[in-house]
Every structure is written in C-alpha cells, then in structure tokens.
Amino acid sequence: MSAYLDDTQRWRLFNGIEHGLTEFVDEVTPHEVSHQWWGHMVGFTTFHDQWLSEGFAFFSAGGYLQLTEKSPKKYLDYWDHARHTIVDKNNFGRRANDAGPLWLGLLLNSAKNAGAYNSVVYRKGGYILRMLRSLMHDSKEGDKPFMAMMQDFVQQHMNGNASTESFQRVVEKHITPGINVTGDGKMDWFFSEWVYGTALPRYKFDYTLTPQPDGKCLLKGSLTQSEVKDNFVMLVPLYADFDGTTARLGTVRIDGNKTLDNFRPPSRPRSFRWPVKTE
Numbered sequence: 174m175s176a177y178l179d180d181t182q183r184w185r186l187f188n189g190i191e192h193g194l195t196e197f198v199d200e201v202t203p204h205e206v207s208h209q210w211w212g213h214m215v216g217f218t219t220f221h222d223q224w225l226s227e228g229f230a231f232f233s234a235g236g237y238l239q240l241t242e243k244s245p246k247k248y249l250d251y252w253d254h255a256r257h258t259i260v261d262k263n264n265f266g267r268r269a270n271d272a273g274p275l276w277l278g279l280l281l282n283s284a285k286n287a288g289a290y291n292s293v294v295y296r297k298g299g300y301i302l303r304m305l306r307s308l309m310h311d312s313k314e315g316d317k318p319f320m321a322m323m324q325d326f327v328q329q330h331m332n333g334n335a336s337t338e339s340f341q342r343v344v345e346k347h348i349t350p351g352i353n354v355t356g357d358g359k360m361d362w363f364f365s366e367w368v369y370g371t372a373l374p375r376y377k378f379d380y381t382l383t384p385q386p387d388g389k390c391l392l393k394g395s396l397t398q399s400e401v402k403d404n405f406v407m408l409v410p411l412y413a414d415f416d417g418t419t420a421r422l423g424t425v426r427i428d429g430n431k432t433l434d435n436f437r438p439p440s441r442p443r444s445f446r447w448p449v450k451t452e
C-alpha cells in the first residue's frame with residue numbers, strides 16, 4: 174500500500190525520511206504495477222509456472238530502473254543484490270539455488286532454506302528473462318526480437334493462463350539464429366539448464382591489449398567456464414567498457430568445463446573512444 178503513496182505522503186506517514194523504504198518503493202512499485210501484465214493479463218497455470226508472474230515482474234522492475242535512473246548504479250545494484258540472494262549461503266550453509274530447480278516453485282522452501290522460493294522464483298526467474306533478452310539482442314535491431322516475443326506471449330495468453338511449456342513454445346516461435354544452439358529450433362537446452370536444473374556456472378575472463386604499429390590496439394581474450402556438467406552449454410555475452418562507453422563485442426559459445434584462448438569475438442564493435450582491433 175505504501176508503495177503507491179508519493180514521496181510527500183510517505184514522508185508525513187513515516188514522520189521523516191526512511192531510506193530503506195524509499196529503496197523498497199523504487200523497486201516494489203514498478204514490480205506491482207507490472208503485475209497488470211504478469212499475473213493479471215497473463216495468469217499462470219500451476220505453482221510450477223508462478224515464475225511467469227513473479228520472475229517477470231522482478232525483471233520488469235529492473236527494466237524500470239534501467240530506463241528511469243540517470244546512472245546505471247541502481248540497476249546494477251538491483252541485479253547484484255539479487256545474485257547474492259541466489260548464490261550466497263544462509264545461516265545453515267545452504268544456498269537458495271541448491272534448494273532445487275525454479276520449476277518447483279513454492280516447494281523450494283524448507284526450514285533450512287526458508288527464502289529459497291523468493292530468491293529462486295522472483296530473482297532467478299527474473300535473471301532467466303534477462304538472459305533471454307541478452308541472448309536475443311541483435312546488433313542491428315537491439316531488443317526488437319525479444320520485445321516481439323514478449324508481446325506475442327501476452328497476445329497468445331491474454332486473459333488466460335500461461336505455463337512454462339507454453340512460454341517455451343513462444344520463445345521457440347521467435348527463436349533467433351544466435352540462440353538456436355541445437356539447430357532444431359528448440360530451446361530445451363536453455364530451459365533444462367535454467368528452469369529445470371540448478372547449474373551454477375563460474376566464469377573467468379582474461380584479456381590483453383597490445384599496441385599495434387598502426388596506432389590501434391589488439392584485444393585478445395580468454396574465457397573459462399567451470400563447475401558445470403560436460404553437456405552444459407552457454408552463450409556468454411562479452412562487453413567492453415572504455416571510459417564509460419560500453420560496447421558489446423559479441424557472444425561466445427562455450428561447452429562444458431573449458432577455457433577458450435585467444436578467441437575472436439564474432440562481431441567488431443562499431444564505436445570506441447580509441448581504435449581497437451579484435452582477434
């Protein structure tokens with residue numbers, strides 16, 4: 174209720190500035206508003222599918238921060254905090270992520286992992302949608318393929334209930350060449366890893382920049398994926414940040430536990446402050 178009050182009303186109600194509440198309100202208001210789409214316009218079929226409401230609302234509140242805040246700090250902190258709640262150990266030495274797959278919904282909670290449902294269904298659910306947005310990002314069209322998929326998802330389920338399976342079918346209908354990992358137009362690889370699985374890959378990225386005779390710089394990268402099963406595959410997006418200008422270098426496919434050395438980013442960044450060659 175207090176999330177819907179404006180700053181002045183809240184100031185009067187709580188008799189002063191309540192910083193914790195302001196942070197809460199900045200995130201919770203867009204979350205609750207987005208339930209008009211995720212939960213109301215499009216419902217969910219069973220408790221297995223509740224992430225289509227809560228995870229999507231968590232994602233939407235992050236999108237709101239990204240679009241409305243001048244600095245990216247709040248947006249980045251929002252996701253970083255979410256990551257900690259998923260992977261940090263609680264007082265019983267348990268990580269929320271270890272409680273089980275997202276698909277178990279409310280069943281994830283137990284006496285020794287009381288916050289698991291909230292961390293996994295809301296936050297990991299939000300991350301899954303964020304990953305899809307990132308993977309469907311197109312160097313020319315930006316978020317358009319992802320947006321078209323999400324709008325189709327709403328159209329197909331308007332005033333009805335969606336399921337994890339029906340959402341996967343919509344993603345597959347809008348599959349892009351970049352995420353068609355198994356080449357059969359299916360997204361089983363992604364859903365089995367993130368929705369029906371508990372994999373938690375670890376990444377390490379190293380790079381060198383070597384000045385070239387022509388005044389440019391050569392970028393060489395090495396990426397390691399670890400702590401996964403051999404058949405775990407991920408498409409890892411790579412970004413470069415030069416003096417606050419972020420450019421996407423491309424996406425690197427990596428299978429199982431391995432290191433890719435001196436790989437060549439698939440696309441060449443269009444603009445940098447100083448010229449960079451990629452290899």
Ligand SMILES: [Zn+2]
Nearest residue numbers: 204208227230
């Ligand atoms: Zn919610």
